[in-house]
C-alpha cells in the first residue's frame with residue numbers, strides 16, 4: 001500500500017496521440033532548452049513562456065516577436081494546445097463548473113466559486129483518486145492518471161480565457177485527486193502559476209489540500225514555494241480517521257499532525273483543517289473535545305462543512321442546528337472555526353459529481369458527493 005500511494009508521475013498520459021510535443025505546461029527552463037534545440041537563444045524560450053501563460057496565446061504562428069524561421073522550426077517538432085471544455089454549468093448562486101475532456105478521454109472538473117470579496121478556483125490534480133475515502137464521489141472512481149503540469153495550469157488559463165485576467169483571486173487544489181501524489185507536476189504547475197511572467201498568482205492565494213501524505217508535506221515545506229496548506233482531517237482520532245480514510249493506515253494521525261505543525265512553522269502560514277460533519281459519526285461531544293485538543297497544538301483554523309449524503313455510502317448530513325452547535329462548542333474551547341456552506345448544489349458542484357455522472361451515464365440521478373467543496 002505504501003509503495004503504491006507514494007508513486008507519483010507514473011501514470012502520465014502518452015504523448016503519441018499528437019505529432020510532436022506539447023509546449024503547454026513546460027517550465028521556463030524547459031522552454032529555454034526547446035529554444036536551444038531550435039538554434040535560438042534562451043530568451044526566446046522566455047518569450048514563449050510569456051506568450052502562453054501571461055498573454056494566453058497558444059498558437060505558435062501568433063507569437064509575433066519570434067522570427068518566422070524560429071516559429072517554423074518550433075512547429076516541426078512542437079505544438080501548443082490548451083484544454084477543451086466539454087460541459088459547463090452555472091448555479092443559481094453563480095458557482096460555475098467546467099468539465100474538461102483530455103486528449104486521452106480522461107475527464108476532470110474545475111469549479112469557480114464567487115464570494116463577496118473573492119473568487120476561488122478549485123482545480124483538479126488527478127483524473128480520479130486512489131485514496132478511496134469512504135464518503136467521496138471521486139474516491140469511487142479509482143485513479144485514472146496524474147494530470148500534467150500543463151493540464152493543471154490549463155484549468156486556470158481556461159477560466160481566464162472565459163472571464164479575463166480577474167476571473168479568480170484564489171486557487172485551491174481541492175478538486176479531483178490528491179495533489180501530493182502528483183508532486184512533480186504539482187510543483188511545476190505552481191511555479192508557472194506564481195511566475196511573474198506566467199499567471200502571476202501570489203503563493204499566498206494558493207492552497208494545496210491534502211488527505212495527509214506526510215512525507216510530501218515535508219517536501220512541500222522545503223520547496224520554498226510557501227503556499228497555504230489545508231489538511232482534510234474529517235476525524236480527530238486515528239481510530240475514527242481509519243474508518244473513513246484508508247490513507248490513515250499508511251500515514252497515522254500523530255506523525256501527520258506533527259508534520260503539519262512543522263509546515264506552519266517553516267512557511268509561517270496558518271493551516272486549515274477541513275472537517276466534514278457526518279451525522280452521528282464525527283459530530284459528538286467527544287469529537288469536539290478531540291478536535292479542540294488536536295487544534296490547540298497547531299497554528300490553525302478549522303473549516304466545518306456539512307456532508308451532502310451519498311446514496312449507498314451510509315453517511316448522513318447533519319441538521320444545520322447541529323453544525324452551528326458544533327461550531328459554537330468548538331469555538332468555546334478556543335479553536336478558530338469557520339463554517340462553509342455548500343455552493344452550487346443545483347449543478348453538482350461538489351468534486352467528482354459531474355465526472356461520476358458522465359462515467360455512469362445520464363441515468364444516474366443521485367450523484368455521490370465529495371467532501372472538499
Ligand code: SF4
Pocket residue numbers: 129130131132133136137138139140175176177178211232370371372
Ligand atoms: S476526499 Fe479527496 S483524497 Fe479522499 S478520495 Fe476524495 S478526492 Fe481522494
